[in-house]
Amino acid sequence: MGSQDNGEGVSRLEVRGLGSAVIRDVSLRLGPGEGLAVTGPSGSGKTSLFRAIADLDPNEGEVLLSGEARSRMPAPEWRRRVAYVPAEPAWWLETAGEHLPEGGAAMAKRLGLAPALLGKPVASLSTGERQRLALAAAFARAPQVLLLDEPTSALDEANRGDVEDAILEMLAGGAALLIASHDPAQVGRLGLAVLRMQDGRVAEAE
Numbered sequence: 187m188g189s190q191d192n193g194e195g196v197s198r199l200e201v202r203g204l205g206s207a208v209i210r211d212v213s214l215r216l217g218p219g220e221g222l223a224v225t226g227p228s229g230s231g232k233t234s235l236f237r238a239i240a241d242l243d244p245n246e247g248e249v250l251l252s253g254e255a256r257s258r259m260p261a262p263e264w265r266r267r268v269a270y271v272p273a274e275p276a277w278w279l280e281t282a283g284e285h286l287p288e289g290g291a292a293m294a295k296r297l298g299l300a301p302a303l304l305g306k307p308v309a310s311l312s313t314g315e316r317q318r319l320a321l322a323a324a325f326a327r328a329p330q331v332l333l334l335d336e337p338t339s340a341l342d343e344a345n346r347g348d349v350e351d352a353i354l355e356m357l358a359g360g361a362a363l364l365i366a367s368h369d370p371a372q373v374g375r376l377g378l379a380v381l382r383m384q385d386g387r388v389a390e391a392e
């Protein structure tokens with residue numbers, strides 16, 4: 187990975203002293219193409235950390251992308267650059283395909299979602315299909331930071347492999363990644379360092 191970090195999709199994420207109703211004083215740095223697996227027991231604050239970085243909950247502290255402070259960026263700009271995919275995504279449009287950005291069908295297909303499925307009501311999709319739809323929508327927007335909350339929890343091995351390949355490609359393209367995962371094998375396959383949360387704080391970074 188090159189050291190330049192101003193191109194689209196290439197980013198350096200810095201979190202300084204982030205706090206919210208749940209998390210306390212979290213700091214971390216990720217270079218372009220770097221990822222961290224966020225682990226820790228249920229309720230330790232993994233989702234809350236992602237939501238604070240994505241600016242979806244009230245929070246304090248500083249978050250910077252390639253040196254640019256989040257506080258100086260319009261919110262829509264931050265959302266375009268930083269993609270948060272919750273463990274249980276919400277849906278607001280009728281058909282599956284409507285949730286994809288322009289050109290997103292190719293990514294959906296890569297994750298095993300056939301074109302015919304995109305015309306179906308999103309409510310008729312299986313849990314695993316909806317999980318892949320949310321990921322395809324996020325990946326297709328080519329964000330600079332990916333915040334993925336247990337992204338393969340509802341997937342079989344083949345679909346999980348497709349998702350992991352796409353994640354590795356996003357990293358190779360220079361995106362920064364935080365992924366909540368309870369699966370040490372997955373953390374190994376993705377070649378990630380681990381940040382362990384406990385009671386809303388970073389317990390350990392290795």
Ligand SMILES: Nc1ncnc2c1ncn2[C@@H]1O[C@H](COP(=O)(O)OP(=O)(O)OP(=O)(O)O)[C@@H](O)[C@H]1O
Nearest residue numbers: 207208226227228229230231232233234235243383
């Ligand atoms: N806005 C909030 N205000 C106060 N408490 C909250 C808020 N959001 C979540 N919590 C609580 O904070 C704790 C951490 O929740 P969080 O969802 O971040 O944990 P997690 O590590 O992602 O857990 P899991 O592995 O089960 O998904 C939980 O006890 C939760 O009930």
